[in-house]
């Protein structure tokens with residue numbers, strides 16, 4: 001499951017780029033052609049420096065402004081879809097798909113973890129997976145189904 005509404009469960013936990021040319025970054029750091037540069041959205045999503053002291057808390061309202069309207073973060077801060085010219089082409093499609101699924105499923109069911117005491121651990125592959133899967137119970141809401 002991908003959870004873009006938190007800052008910290010990223011489906012691509014890390015990513016590597018190869019430099020096409022020598023370059024100097026805005027902070028003065030220099031890279032050479034052929035260097036591999038990794039960035040780590042999983043770690044970035046937990047950095048208090050970026051997200052504040054509650055960085056590890058599930059607090060989706062951090063994405064709302066004072067009028068409770070969704071506000072985008074800089075893609076260079078919330079790097080799940082990457083940023084710049086090679087930003088994910090399916091970003092808007094993915095958001096729309098997640099919103100539709102959430103609206104349909106959460107409107108009809110309440111979801112609960114099958115075992116609330118079991119700790120959830122991740123397995124890092126190319127994408128970040130939940131080790132052993134996430135077992136949940138779907139309880140129909142009254143008046144639905």
Ligand code: HEM
Pocket residue numbers: 002011012015016079080081082085086087088089090091093094
């Ligand atoms: C939650 C869902 C998704 C996430 C988190 C995600 C994330 C990403 C990331 C991080 C990259 C950059 C990879 C790299 O260059 O190293 C990427 C690229 C890309 N994504 Fe997605 N993606 C998602 C869904 C989708 C969907 C649904 C589509 C198509 C319908 C899509 C199409 C693409 C394409 C075409 C690129 C390559 C863009 C380029 O290199 O110019 N993605 N995505």
